[in-house]
Amino acid sequence: MPREEINDLQLVGKYIQPETKEVNGVLMTKIMSNNWDKIWNFQAKPDDLLIATYAKAGTTWTQEIVDMIQNDGDVQKCQRANTFDRHPFIEWALPPPLNSGLDLASKMPSPRTMKTHLPVQLLPTSFWKENSKIIYVARNPKDSLVSYYHFSRMNKMMPDPGTWEEYIEAFKAGKVLWGSWYDHVKGWWDAKDQHPILYLFYEDMKEDPKREIQKILKFLEKEMPEEVLNKIIYHTSFDVMKQNPMANYTTVPTVLMNQSVSPFMRKGMPGDWKNYFTVAQNEEFDKDYQKKMAGSTLTFRTEI
Numbered sequence: 001m002p003r004e005e006i007n008d009l010q011l012v013g014k015y016i017q018p019e020t021k022e023v024n025g026v027l028m029t030k031i032m033s034n035n036w037d038k039i040w041n042f043q044a045k046p047d048d049l050l051i052a053t054y055a056k057a058g059t060t061w062t063q064e065i066v067d068m069i070q071n072d073g074d075v076q077k078c079q080r081a082n083t084f085d086r087h088p089f090i091e092w093a094l095p096p097p098l099n100s101g102l103d104l105a106s107k108m109p110s111p112r113t114m115k116t117h118l119p120v121q122l123l124p125t126s127f128w129k130e131n132s133k134i135i136y137v138a139r140n141p142k143d144s145l146v147s148y149y150h151f152s153r154m155n156k157m158m159p160d161p162g163t164w165e166e167y168i169e170a171f172k173a174g175k176v177l178w179g180s181w182y183d184h185v186k187g188w189w190d191a192k193d194q195h196p197i198l199y200l201f202y203e204d205m206k207e208d209p210k211r212e213i214q215k216i217l218k219f220l221e222k223e224m225p226e227e228v229l230n231k232i233i234y235h236t237s238f239d240v241m242k243q244n245p246m247a248n249y250t251t252v253p254t255v256l257m258n259q260s261v262s263p264f265m266r267k268g269m270p271g272d273w274k275n276y277f278t279v280a281q282n283e284e285f286d287k288d289y290q291k292k293m294a295g296s297t298l299t300f301r302t303e304i
């Protein structure tokens, strides 16, 4: 989004704490909800690549890895634009005259790489019809919750998260943007057997980035020399990405994302939830988790 347009909008305060409205029981911003027909009818193409995640699962990290792969490890090419301009976020919409994810996607030459947080049942059906490849990344719920809480505090384009205690309850009840974490990760897990979906885990990426990047390479049918692979691992490490203005969201004006409240690149570490959950909150969370995930073969690691 051009900076002058953002400045205009911040003057009229259009962004501050958006209203929400559900789409088929899933919480969205009102703008996304009102735009829903257009999103639902989005036309995917067979050579599209979609990076799908529940919010805060490692989307930006995966976007950087994929971009580095697609550009054969050329760091300068990957710094051509902000993450959010390189990869349209298909359902994200802001007040006109700003470009929505759909506008950006329609202007982008193929092959396109895009981002979504939509739950599987709300993914535009053209992605299934066109058999477009999808990389799904999942992250354990406790770290996702902590990350989402801090993100909602610093990002004025998100609803106010309330207190920590209120936020835990909202997350468990799925009353946060893009709905229930539990339904999201299970829904995509089940879909992976019927569609070209590479299902990855944040914790695995952190534990052994080389192994996980190699899975992505295989999925994208690409090969590369060891030295380029090592370069990608370095460039997409947390510490390097944290300093990269084209990946760390610091180009977004402070009035929209206040990185002094909480940086976008915050901790980047499995297990940080232990610094936030009390023993009682953790026990309650685990009990509720067992109920919500019962019957699923999907498992998570909450530390590595």
Ligand SMILES: Nc1ncnc2c1ncn2[C@@H]1O[C@H](COP(=O)(O)OS(=O)(=O)O)[C@@H](OP(=O)(O)O)[C@H]1O
Pocket: 053, 054, 055, 056, 057, 058, 059, 060, 061, 143, 146, 147, 148, 150, 151, 206, 236, 237, 238, 239, 241, 264, 265, 266, 267, 268, 269, 272
């Ligand atoms: N390279 C790398 N390595 C490890 N972790 C990383 C990396 N890049 C981003 N992150 C962390 O991912 C969290 C942000 O998630 P998303 O990119 O999915 O956010 S968003 O939903 O697209 O807004 C957020 O997690 P937390 O630090 O726990 O808040 C980021 O710090």
